[in-house]
Amino acid sequence: MLTEGENARLIAGRYRLDARLGRGGMGVVWRATDQLLGRRVAVKEMVLDPALSLDEARLQRERTLREARAAAQVKHPHIIVVHDVVEDGERPYIVMELVEGGSLADRLARTGPVDPAEAAGIGIALLGALRTAHAAGVLHRDLKPANVLLEAPGGRAVLTDFGIAQVSGATTLTATGAFVGSPEYTAPERMSAQSPAGPESDLWSLGALLCAAVSGASPFRRDSLGGVLHAVVYDEIRPPAACGPLLPVVRGLLERDPAARLGADRAEEMLRALALAPAAAGHTPTRRCVPEVSDARTAPEPAPVPPPEPAREPAPEPAPRPAAQTAPVPARPAG
Known part of the structure; x- marks a missing residue:
């Protein structure tokens, strides 16, 4: 049962909910303490609408478990770590690592857009996470600034919230004809449902996210949902001028x-070149600007440099050769 403390709640007899970090469409995220292991964690509480039918409530609980399983299947430095899933009072909770620093959406609201080099670093980190x-x-299927945590100060970008993730081989939890996700960051093939969405749809979302990172908003933001859908599927795509070197x-x-969309490998190559650009301008890029290669691939080792040859004594110059001697020609006798 849920236990009320003086300033906190205890769930599952172990996790103390200390302070609310944020709320989304699918639940509330808390800063919490794992009292058994004595560590700080984040706990996502699924908030169930009392007006939901029994079937709808069951679907919500199953979606929570799907999120936990999806994140737990993928291990990568830039993907949130799931520690536990518990139920308390018939309400599910996901226990995750605590990333101090807030989301990219928080950062944009608080201090405004980031520069292209930092956006490139965030993109590199997310490409590694998506590839894995x-x-x-x-x-x-829901890559957006609110689902990217930025560890402070100057730390890693972490992909979180796998609430609507699609797992290969698993039964879909979405009703026929229903749409889930954030339209401003959703690929057109998912909007039109003309073809099955694959990994390329997450790469589209990354492109929209990079635009938002450097300008503050998705290029598909409109005043109405219909306007957003039309912009994604039909309107001319105009990335913001703030993209600068990120434009290609x-x-x-x-x-x-x-099929024509930029692939993850090529996109990473291009972003790494941009993230390293500050070094050419005379200062060292920050850790966030240039994440280390942390997925299954490893950077090639540089070719070994042969040792220098030992110095040699100069060869003595040859002695000058004597001038050629010409034998005298005897005089011919007269007559």
């Missing part, structure tokens, strides 16, 4: 044809 998730058969990457990721 896709290799495990997991599509995130953004344009490649925002190709409407999934």
Whole structure:
């Protein structure tokens, strides 16, 4: 049962909910303490609407478990770590690592857009996370600034909230004809449902996210949901001028044809070149600007440099050769 404390709540006899960090469409996230292990954690509480039918409530609980399983299947430095799933009072909770620093959406609201080099670093981190998730058969399907945590100060970007992730081989939890996700960051093939969405749909979302990171808003933001849907599927795509050097990457990721969309490997190559650009300008990039290669691939080792040859004594110059001697020609006798 849920136990009320003086200033906190205790769930499952172990996790003390200390302070609310944020609320989304699918629940509330708390800063909490694991009293058994003595560590700080984040706890996501699924808030069930009392007006839901029994079937709808069951679907919500199953979706919570799906989120935990999806995140737990994928291990990567830039993907949130799930520690536990518990139920208390018939309400599910997901226990995760605590990332101090808030989300990218919080950062944009608090201090405004980031510069292209930092946006490139965030993009590199997310590409590594997505590549690992896709290799495990997991599509995130809700990549947006609110679901990217930025560890402070100057730390890593962490992909979180796998609440609507699609796991290969698992039964869908979405009703026929229903749409889940954030339209401003959703790929057109998912909007039109003309073809099955694959890993390329997450890359489209990354392109929209990079636009938002440097300008403060998705390029598909409109006043109405219908306007957003039309912008994603039909309108001319105009990335913000603030993209600057990111423009080729953004344009490649925002190709409407999934087959023509920029791939993850090429996108990372281009972003790494941009993230390292500050070094050419005379200062060292921050850790966030240039994440280390942390997925299954490893950077090639540089070719060994042969040792210098030992110095040699100069060869003595040859002695000058004597001038050629010419034998005298005897005089011929007269007559």
